[in-house]
Amino acid sequence: xxxxxxxxxxxxxxxxxxxxxxxxxxxxxxxxxxxxxxxxxxxxxxxxxxxxxxxxxxxxxxxxxxxxxxxxxxxxxxxxxxxxxxxxxxxxxxxxxxxxxxxxxxxxxxxxxxxxxxxxxxxxxxxxxxxxxxxxxxx
Amino acid sequence: xxxxxxxxxxxxxxxxxxxxxxxxxxxxxxxxxxxxxxxxxxxxxxxxxxxxxxxxxxxxxxxxxxxxxxxxxxxxxxxxxxxxxxxxxxxxxxxxxxxxxxxxxxxxxxx
Numbered sequence: 081x082x083x084x085x086x087x088x089x090x091x092x093x094x095x096x097x098x099x100x101x102x103x104x105x106x107x108x109x110x111x112x113x114x115x116x117x118x119x120x121x122x123x124x125x126x127x128x129x130x131x132x133x134x135x136x137x138x139x140x141x142x143x144x145x146x147x148x149x150x151x152x153x154x155x156x157x158x159x160x161x162x163x164x165x166x167x168x169x170x171x172x173x174x175x176x177x178x179x180x181x182x183x184x185x186x187x188x189x190x191x192x193x194x195x196x197x198x199x200x201x202x203x204x205x206x207x208x209x210x211x212x213x214x215x216x217x218x219x
Numbered sequence: 220x221x222x223x224x225x226x227x228x229x230x231x232x233x234x235x236x237x238x239x240x241x242x243x244x245x246x247x248x249x250x251x252x253x254x255x256x257x258x259x260x261x262x263x264x265x266x267x268x269x270x271x272x273x274x275x276x277x278x279x280x281x282x283x284x285x286x287x288x289x290x291x292x293x294x295x296x297x298x299x300x301x302x303x304x305x306x307x308x309x310x311x312x313x314x315x316x317x318x319x320x321x322x323x324x325x326x327x328x329x330x
Contacts, residue, residue: 093298096277096281099277099281100280117282120281121257121258124278125258128274180270180272180274181252181253181268181270181274181275182253182274184253184255186252186254186258190254193258
């Protein structure tokens with residue numbers, strides 16, 4: 081099963097729309113609540129990162145019985161130093177974004193904590209691609 | 220204890236999301252950092268914050284929090300009120316600071 085969403089950079093009023101829709105789909109598929117939580121936290125943080133930092137982006141959600149794969153591709157400034165960006169508390173968010181309570185440098189660490197696999201590729205001046213894999217619990 | 224009972228006991232204004240007034244409150248989470256709440260809150264907790272924009276309602280809904288308590292006379296902006304209403308997330312308000320209302324809520328839930 082595949083779903084696609086577009087994200088506009090700077091559009092904070094719609095941040096979280098994709099996460100909310102994906103959550104509804106996962107609930108309908110009877111995915112375990114603890115897995116839904118991990119997927120929703122990861123997707124929300126990744127979505128907000130695109131809104132806060134990039135010009136525009138795209139989300140691809142692939143759901144299979146074994147796992148959920150989230151691929152976020154954006155056109156944006158890119159990340160010069162990925163290991164620095166992964167550090168808890170490190171953020172390049174603007175003062176406006178911080179005033180809203182975003183930009184605490186917790187987004188990528190939150191994703192890493194909740195995902196089974198996280199791959200980040202980035203080219204400065206072009207954009208960033210995140211691939212997040214969450215394995216679904218099997219009894 | 221439900222959001223409705225807490226609103227009555229602590230004299231909270233109910234701004235919107237009345238549909239969720241019977242939500243059961245299992246505890247509280249106090250933070251103005253959205254990623255902190257996203258990553259660390261638990262379903263059923265009431266979120267005490269001064270942030271009053273739409274993303275607060277979105278996070279409360281995604282994390283299945285029981286309600287939002289805005290401190291120091293903050294009121295939800297229009298977009299937040301609209302989303303909270305749609306999602307049935309109760310948004311409450313108090314003139315008290317986060318410190319004071321948290322102490323009162325803690326006591327109430329312990330008692």
